[in-house]
Amino acid sequence: MTERRILHAHWHLPHNDDADLYAQLLAVAEGITPRVQAIPPDAAHLDITGALRYWQRDSEGLAALLRLRTLALHGVQTTCAVAPNRMLATMAAAVTPPGMTTVIDAEDVERWLRRRPVAALYGVGPATAGKLRTYGLYTIGDVAETPMPTLVRLFGAATGRALHAHAHGQDPRTVQTQPIAKPLTADRAFEHDVLDPAEHRRALLDLAGEVAARLRDGQQAAGELALSVRYADRSVSNRSRTLAEATAHTQPIAATAYELYELFGLQRARVRAISLRAQDLRPSSEASQQLTLDPGDDRALAVEAVTDRARARYGPGTIRPATLAAKAFSPALTPSEGHRP
Incomplete structure (x- = not known):
């Protein structure tokens, strides 16, 4: 072969x-x-x-x-x-x-991998690398020599098996020829110009949930987010940020949206509309989910899975955060695939 x-x-x-x-x-x-x-x-x-x-x-x-x-x-x-x-x-x-x-070459893989630090291994982020080092696993060779059952016990079944395979240079993914994914955008227009930052943040949470759900539906993940705010005088402010890791989950998307909003430093600004755009899209299989040490993150992902199943069966908005029970922005405005200033 x-x-x-x-x-x-x-x-x-x-x-x-x-x-x-x-x-x-x-x-x-x-x-x-x-x-x-x-x-x-x-x-x-x-x-x-x-x-x-x-x-x-x-x-x-x-x-x-x-x-x-x-x-x-x-x-x-x-x-x-x-x-x-x-x-x-x-x-x-x-x-x-x-x-x-x-x-x-194939015969050089093991020698090339073994001496590299664990942080260089595919799918290993800062949290995973830190935990590996706490167990005395500093190089990829150290991980390769660790029995798979031990890695599974320390990191869980999926992460443990992935670490074991990657440390031995295994990657079954093939090159997938496909068109470049276009940015995915969700827009919200307020029914009237809004000065209250709390209302702005509620809109951001709703946009983050919508963008994340559409990413998961399309089996995609975003590597970058861009936020646009349109004011009463029709001027527009824009900010963007590359994510630490590509994701389709609501929690990190919402957190980044809040951070971008804070960068505007709005002081009693009359906001008419807000847009959140997911960029640098890639197949979800290309996004590595780093090990989390926070049980709250696991609960959030579990709730997200339940929400996705309910949405697939009963339609959008079936389950949503309590803070979004009432909305100050126009519910009739639908998301677009492109940016509308």
């Missing part, structure tokens, strides 16, 4: 929000292999397994071809990493010098 070869390409764009240039770079990648998965705003996975024979090049040679084309056609430097799966290619690209290429 031919060894699978996945190339992770990271383009060093002059502007992170240059969607047109990013689309052109994806087209360059598709000229090398049709199996390209976009990772907005500046990266992609390429399955080059079959392309190696077509181009009669090895992995490093095909990466060099991609780097040459993107530089010659668009003046963009590309960092590449090639490995047997997506996880390893992404990890390798993160430590590859800009404009260079790293190649990891």
Whole structure:
């Protein structure tokens, strides 16, 4: 069986929000292999397994071809990493010098992984890394040597099995060719200009719940949130923030929306409408849910699952926070897929 070869390409764009240039770079990648998965705003996975024979090049040679084309056609430097799966290619690209290429062959996976810190492992965030270190597991090699039943006992079944598989370099995900997801936006207009910050925050909570529910319905996760506030004089303020980890859960989306709202520093502002937009969308399978040490988070996720089932059966608004029992904004305004200032 031919060894699978996945190339992770990271383009060093002059502007992170240059969607047109990013689309052109994806087209360059598709000229090398049709199996390209976009990772907005500046990266992609390429399955080059079959392309190696077509181009009669090895992995490093095909990466060099991609780097040459993107530089010659668009003046963009590309960092590449090639490995047997997506996880390893992404990890390798993160430590590859800009404009260079790293190649990891199947026989080198264990040696390359073992010496790396646990925080570098796919799906391991600060909380998980901290707990691993409390048990004396400082490197990926330490995790790989820990029996799976021990990891399951310490972190739970799903997280324990994932840690064990990832520490051994295993990642069954394939490159999924799909169009770039468009931002998802929910808008709310008040029935009259509102000065009360409490009413603004209620609207934000309602918007966060709606955006999160639509993300979960579409099996997507957001990597960035943008908040827009329109005032009585029709002027608009905008703020955006990249999330620590992509999510489709109401609690972190609402918390980020509140933080963005505070950045406006509104003082008796007459607000007419508020919009919350989820950007940098990706399949929910691409979003890693970090280990939580707060039992309250588990309860919130359990309530969210119940709410989703009720909504699927009885329609939107069946179960909602008590603070949203009465709304000061127009209930008739429906969400849009694009921004409406």
